[in-house]
Amino acid sequence: EAGVAQSPRYKIIEKRQSVAFWCNPISGHATLYWYQQILGQGPKLLIQFQNNGVVDDSQLPKDRFSAERLKGVDSTLKIQPAKLEDSAVYLCASRFPPTDTQYFGPGTRLTVL
Amino acid sequence: DAKTTQPPSMDCAEGRAANLPCNHSTISGNEYVYWYRQIHSQGPQYIIHGLKNNETNEMASLIITEDRKSSTLILPHATLRDTAVYYCIVRVGSGGSNYKLTFGKGTLLTVNP
Numbered sequence: 001e002a003g004v005a006q007s008p009r010y011k012i013i014e015k016r017q018s019v020a021f022w023c024n025p026i027s028g029h030a031t032l033y034w035y036q037q038i039l040g041q042g043p044k045l046l047i048q049f050q051n052n053g054v055v056d057d058s059q060l061p062k063d064r065f066s067a068e069r070l071k072g073v074d075s076t077l078k079i080q081p082a083k084l085e086d087s088a089v090y091l092c093a094s095r096f097p098p099t100d101t102q103y104f105g106p107g108t109r110l111t112v113l
Numbered sequence: 114d115a116k117t118t119q120p121p122s123m124d125c126a127e128g129r130a131a132n133l134p135c136n137h138s139t140i141s142g143n144e145y146v147y148w149y150r151q152i153h154s155q156g157p158q159y160i161i162h163g164l165k166n167n168e169t170n171e172m173a174s175l176i177i178t179e180d181r182k183s184s185t186l187i188l189p190h191a192t193l194r195d196t197a198v199y200y201c202i203v204r205v206g207s208g209g210s211n212y213k214l215t216f217g218k219g220t221l222l223t224v225n226p
């Protein structure tokens with residue numbers, strides 16, 4: 001089966017610009033996650049969707065980050081405006097409830113200059 | 114979720130068994146031990162999980178002590194492709210809609226030729 005797809009793989013922007021990342025989960029996976037991974041650290045959950053509803057966005061910096069999952073399939077994560085500290089890899093993962101395994105995409109590496 | 118402690122790095126010779134330890138002394142009776150790994154420039158990958166019995170699959174074996182306060186992930190014949198960061202995560206394995214993972218810094222396993 002096809003894995004979790006993410007695009008773009010790399011993105012370089014200047015601070016205060018906006019950027020968007022796209023994720024296509026594994027077909028049939030109702031749960032979708034966005035993580036932020038700063039260099040040298042483990043992934044940190046930003047937001048979790050169940051179908052097209054938000055389950056947990058407690059760690060999403062809502063003043064600049066937004067995410068949506070229209071129609072409960074693809075998802076986009078947006079940063080506006082970007083800060084230097086947003087430089088990180090943004091990972092998308094999906095899961096087929098009630099199983100526990102999360103499947104991760106390759107990530108998008110964002111560099112903010 | 115219970116806190117886990119892992120060594121920051123380990124080395125292993127190619128072809129030998131790699132034994133990665135994890136301490137989780139505050140684990141609760143209904144919490145599972147999960148292992149994921151992250152190869153450089155890729156998203157994390159599920160390896161194995163268990164509650165109290167030892168588990169084995171095609172990738173690895175998981176040995177959980179009788180008191181469940183620690184566990185060991187065993188890669189029986191490590192190859193260069195097993196070089197990665199290995200994450201030990203403890204949490205309730207409900208599979209429900211609010212299911213999520215909290216990653217620490219993990220152990221960087223380097224397999225040497």
